Amino acid sequence: MLTITRALHDALVAHARADHPDEACGVIAGPAGGGLPERHIPMLNAARSPTFYEFDSTDLLRLYRELDDRDEEPVVIYHSHTATEAYPSRTDISYANEPGAHYVLVSTADTDDAGPFQFRSFRILDGEVTEEPVEIVDSYI
């Protein structure tokens, strides 16, 4: 289960919407071992593509150094799908390299009447995808 504040949920949706039709991406960091996402870090999609995302390699190094210095980890790794549902693609699965992270997908596709912004969370471990419930709260306290 992913527990996330309403504010962070809305920030991710806003980022996905702002970058549409390109895919948006980023992380939410939290204290290492704590499990709760706290600090939103939008990342640049170096691929600037509607079908692919990749953190810029220099930004990636800076991000991981910063997380390390602050004793944080990437609790959530998110990106958007702009023409398909919010479900991990084969590409997403093959490059998922953080076994402890919640992989959040936001869809900005207007493909059905399910509402404009799907927001779903997954664990991706050794190529296996498991969807998990998302609990949206006002605050963690």
Add this chain to the structure above:
Amino acid sequence: MAIEVRIPTILRTYTDGAKAVEGSGSTLDELLADLDTRHTGIRERIVDAGELRRFVNVYLNDEDVRFLDGITTKLTDGDSVTILPAVAGGSGLPADRVGGR
């Protein structure tokens, strides 16, 4: 000659959980071969057919080695090497299937 190598979470199964290990070599290629003698299998996760894998980033100090000499990048004593898998993905649809622009 000691070079510090920072290991990402996903590869710590090869280092008994260690976040950093030491190795030696005058090039990145030699360093990875040296690491593999103590952490068997780690090299193959980083190198394919003699080249760095496309979705594994390797940094010498603050620089992505792709902007240096790739796997033949020269190393000197006291250097720090960081390995980080790319954070990447995407719907992967061919561009002609993405409409609505």
